[in-house]
Structures are given as C-alpha cells and as structure tokens.
Amino acid sequence: MSAIRTTNAAHTGADEVAVRKAIASTSRPPRAGALSTALTFGWRGMLKVKHVPEQLLDVTITPVMFVLMFTYLFGGAIAGSAHAYLDYILPGILVMSVLFTTVYSGVALNTDLTKGVVDRFRSLPIWKPSPLVGSLLGDSVRYVIAGTVIIVLGVILGYRPGAGVAGAVAALALVVVFAFGLSWVFTTLGLLLRSPNAVMNAGFMGIFPITFLSNVFVEPETLPRVLEAFVNVNPISILATASRGLMEGNVNGADIAIVLAVAAALTVVFAPLTTRLYRKG
DSSP states (O other), rough: OHHHHHHHHHHHHHHHHHOOOEEEEEEEEEEOOOOHHHHHHHHHHHHHHHGGGGGHHHHHHHHHHHHHHHHHHHHHHHSHHHHHHHHHHHHHHHHHHHHTTHHHHHHHHHHHHHHHHHHHTTTTOOOOTTTHHHHHHHHHHHHHHHHHHHHHHHHHHHOOOHEEEEHHHHHHHHHHHHHHHHHHHHHHHHHHHHHHHHHHHHHHHHHHHHSSSSSSOOOOGSSHHHHHHOOOOOOOHHHHHHHHHHHHHOHHHHHHHHHHHHHHHHHHHHHHHHHHHHHHO
C-alpha cells in the first residue's frame, strides 16, 4: 500500500512539474482590447437570439400588428383614408416600435444580474464596461430588424417614401442612434430594480406615456393647447418629425441636431451612471 502511495505521489509531482514547465515556456497572451471584448459580448447577444428565436417576436410580430391595427382601424377616422394615414403614421410607428424595444436592454441586463452572470463578468480581466457596451451593440441589431420590418411592411401596403431608399435608411439610422442613447436609461433601471418583471413594468410605464403624448399618431394641432405644447417639445415628437422629413426628403436640419443632442445627452448622463452601478455591484 505504501509503495502505491509513493508511486501516486511521484506521478503527481511529475505532473505539477510538467504543468509549470509548460506555463513558463509560453508567453502570456495579450489582454483583450476594449473593442474586441465589446464585440464579443455583442455577439453573445446574437447567439442568445439564435438559440431562442422567440426573442425576435417583439421586433417582428408586434410592429406588424401596430401598423395594421392603427392604419386600418383609425386611418379613415383620422385622415379620411387608410392610405393617407399610412403616409403619416408609418414613420411614427417606426419610431415607436424601435423605442419600445429599448426596454428589453434593461430586462436582459437584470436577468444576467439576478442569475449571477454579471458576477462572472466582473471577475474577468477585461475592460469593465465591455459587457454593457457589447450588449447594447447587440441590441442595436434588434433595433435595425424592427425598423426594417416596419419599412418593408409599409412598402407592401403602398407606402412610398419620397426620398427613396436613401431616405428610409437615413431615418432608420437616426432612430437607431436615438434608441442607443435611450437604452442607457433602461440599463440603469436594470441595475437598480430587483427583478426582470419590475424592469419591464417600470420601463413601459415610462415609455408608453411619453410615446403616445407625441405626434406619432396625430397632428399636435388637433390636441388641447396644454397637450399640444408638451407634444411640440417632446423629443420623441421631434424624432418622428425628423424621420418623416428624411423619408420624404424635406427634413429640417434643426430637428436632426436636436435628436442627436438628446441622444448624446442621454448617453453622457446614463452611461457613466450605469457603469458605476455595474462596478459597485
């Protein structure tokens, strides 16, 4: 028995020496850069969609329902015909559908947090905000998908943007940039609340009123004066107006500047706040 123990100890010692020799003989791999780690986490988000494709329902089926319901249920009453209302509402639905999707950025982050995945990310020797930035980059792909579904459906239903494909792409790009800035608000919310359901409920409680109290569905002139004043300064109204202008080829440069400024302000305020909360745990 003692001979067997001695043999096992000798083998263990030899293995340890071999491992140390192998480690010492190779150079330490370089630390991953901030961009590469952010892109890796973005790809992680895409893989989650690949394995659970049902996650795309909110960016495919829901926008289609919104377009069909509002166009054909309210088009005749609001604009006189469904076709006339489609020209007005499609850019607005584009804005609404993409912005609604930003709530899920906070839900996904809170899900990782409650399952302990975030604790594992914090222990990695990487740029600390890379899981946050990568996640939002992956979510931006969802925004593009949601916007593309809306535009393609509009074309099928008879919508023809005056500025052609270039105008539609420019409008989609502007909406995605604004959505990226807004998503930082919901990632902050995702780190503050205790459960994914709480993040979803709080997120939609905030995004629903500010979206419906805009010019997405109706002209501000048809509203009471108090509401009209609010709608005119609502950033989502300005985003919808800029999107309509880009798609029709008569955009006001001031509207684009305001949208970009608001998106930048949201990022400047909430990105550092989210990063600080993320590091503190």
